[in-house]
Amino acid sequence: MPSDEELAAAVARGDVDAFAALYDRFAARVYAWSAHLVGPSDAEDVVQEVFLRLWAKARQFDPSRGRFVVWFMAIARHHLIGVAKKRSTERRLAAAAEIEELLSRIVDQRADTEGEAIDRVRGDAVVRALADIPAEQRRVLVLAYFGGLSQSAIARLLSEPLGTVKKRTRLGLQKLRTALASIQGEGG
Amino acid sequence: MKDVDPHDLDAYARELATLPDALASRSPHRLPPELRDRVIAAARARGAARPRFPRVWALASAAAVVLLGASLAWGLSLNRALADERTLLAQLAGSAAGQETVFEVVGAANATKVFLRAPVGGSGAPYGQVFTRPDSSQVVAMAGRLPAAPGGQSYHLWLTENGVTSLAGTITPNESGFGYFVFDAGHRGPAYASARLILQPNGSIAPSGTPIASFQ
Numbered sequence: 033m034p035s036d037e038e039l040a041a042a043v044a045r046g047d048v049d050a051f052a053a054l055y056d057r058f059a060a061r062v063y064a065w066s067a068h069l070v071g072p073s074d075a076e077d078v079v080q081e082v083f084l085r086l087w088a089k090a091r092q093f094d095p096s097r098g099r100f101v102v103w104f105m106a107i108a109r110h111h112l113i114g115v116a117k118k119r120s121t122e123r124r125l126a127a128a129a130e131i132e133e134l135l136s137r138i139v140d141q142r143a144d145t146e147g148e149a150i151d152r153v154r155g156d157a158v159v160r161a162l163a164d165i166p167a168e169q170r171r172v173l174v175l176a177y178f179g180g181l182s183q184s185a186i187a188r189l190l191s192e193p194l195g196t197v198k199k200r201t202r203l204g205l206q207k208l209r210t211a212l213a214s215i216q217g218e219g220g
Numbered sequence: 221m222k223d224v225d226p227h228d229l230d231a232y233a234r235e236l237a238t239l240p241d242a243l244a245s246r247s248p249h250r251l252p253p254e255l256r257d258r259v260i261a262a263a264r265a266r267g268a269a270r271p272r273f274p275r276v277w278a279l280a281s282a283a284a285v286v287l288l289g290a291s292l293a294w295g296l297s298l299n300r301a302l303a304d305e306r307t308l309l310a311q312l313a314g315s316a317a318g319q320e321t322v323f324e325v326v327g328a329a330n331a332t333k334v335f336l337r338a339p340v341g342g343s344g345a346p347y348g349q350v351f352t353r354p355d356s357s358q359v360v361a362m363a364g365r366l367p368a369a370p371g372g373q374s375y376h377l378w379l380t381e382n383g384v385t386s387l388a389g390t391i392t393p394n395e396s397g398f399g400y401f402v403f404d405a406g407h408r409g410p411a412y413a414s415a416r417l418i419l420q421p422n423g424s425i426a427p428s429g430t431p432i433a434s435f436q
Binding site for chain 2: 048051052055056059060061062063064065067068072075076079080083084087088098099101102104105106108131134135138157158159161162173174177178205208209212
């Protein structure tokens with residue numbers, strides 16, 4: 033099976049089959065995120081625009097600078113947050129909070145079942161990593177990343193001092209990195 | 221452990237890029253299957269249009285230069301050279317017309333599309349789309365997941381506009397169950413009140429039977 037990076041190189045040469053393969057690998061992620069943040073009706077347009085940007089910009093992807101998923105999700109996030117910012121701040125806050133609540137529920141559910149069932153499906157390494165992050169740190173990460181919220185906005189939302197939010201963000205990011213590295217190390 | 225600017229999520233882009241996978245794996249929002257064809261068709265439209273048009277116009281320009289130079293060199297009139305250039309351009313456009321029309325309609329920013337759905341839905345149900353443009357009479361119709369048509373039959377697309385129903389064309393699906401055709405509506409910006417895709421004997425002159433997919 034070709035890697036994401038190999039497929040991206042093929043897309044840069046105009047290979048539609050490679051483009052379709054990358055769509056199959058990543059479209060669900062972009063759609064789910066978009067559906068939560070801007071609603072299912074606009075999510076289809078977001079997915080289409082993000083993948084058309086991939087189609088147009090694939091030549092700009094340089095595998096020596098990092099993995100495809102990082103490059104692609106940055107494109108997706110940039111476009112999606114841009115769309116979301118056209119909505120009211122309250123709506124974006126509510127949507128980001130909904131994502132945070134869903135991920136928290138996932139982590140809690142995993143804890144309840146000791147991960148046995150959940151560990152079988154995709155995304156579990158990340159869920160395991162999230163489970164290793166204290167809830168208050170996880171919350172600021174999710175609000176900032178998925179909702180594109182500034183730390184000031186998060187501080188207002190959570191009624192916490194800005195310094196506290198900054199500290200939680202820093203610690204949360206560091207723990208996410210450590211947890212993912214640890215899990216990847218387990219996987220070989 | 222290196223301390224970073226807490227504002228800088230970019231420094232942790234590698235780790236953060238994994239989060240959407242966790243969300244997608246548990247989110248109740250599921251990717252609509254029909255979106256795949258739409259996105260790929262749009263990419264084809266953009267991808268095909270970019271290299272082809274410059275190539276066509278480059279060829280046309282080169283031909284014009286050659287014709288003009290030849291006309292001067294051989295003492296032909298400028299009018300004759302321009303006439304030849306127009307003829308050459310028409311021939312070039314004609315040779316690429318089949319595919320380009322599809323992309324010009326489907327990929328247009330102002331394209332309007334209607335979806336044809338099966339009476340009984342489901343992930344494997346046939347479906348179709350009809351694309352129109354307000355500034356064009358060209359219409360693109362396509363359908364997917366069509367069962368193979370029995371011998372002597374094909375899928376007939378009946379469109380109704382201003383109370384008049386007419387046969388737009390027929391689709392014989394390929395081995396993947398996909399087929400499309402382009403037709404001229406006769407006027408710009410057609411707007412259809414209904415569309416029905418029906419499996420009928422070849423040569424049918426009126427809609428008959430249950431549509432395999434329709435739009436009302």
